[in-house]
Amino acid sequence: MAISDDPSSTKKGKQSAAHHTSRGNTGAKVGIVLLGLVAVGLFSFFLFKLWQKKKREEQYARLLKLFEEDDELEVELGLRD
Structure with missing residues (x-):
């Protein structure tokens, strides 16, 4: 009887291939x-x-708006005419 005819050897080969693929x-x-x-x-x-x-x-x-010259506000406060 040859080793390749042994059913357990083919199962091991398939398991090894499946394990490698996974x-x-x-x-x-x-x-x-x-x-x-x-x-x-x-x-x-x-x-x-x-x-x-x-x-x-x-x-x-916001910073630019803070330092922006506002003519209307200065006129209202009486700082400029």
Whole structure:
């Protein structure tokens, strides 16, 4: 009787192949999840920087408005005619 005719040896071969495939599949899933996390992190960073820029522009506009010359107010207060 030959070794290849032994039914237990073919089962082991199939189990080994299935185990190898599932391990590769798991690695691909982990890679996809990590890639997704990196993409979400980069997107969040981009949104944060955009928010900071908008906030800074708003503060600068308020600062300019604060030091803007308002002729009507000066006339009302009697500082200028």
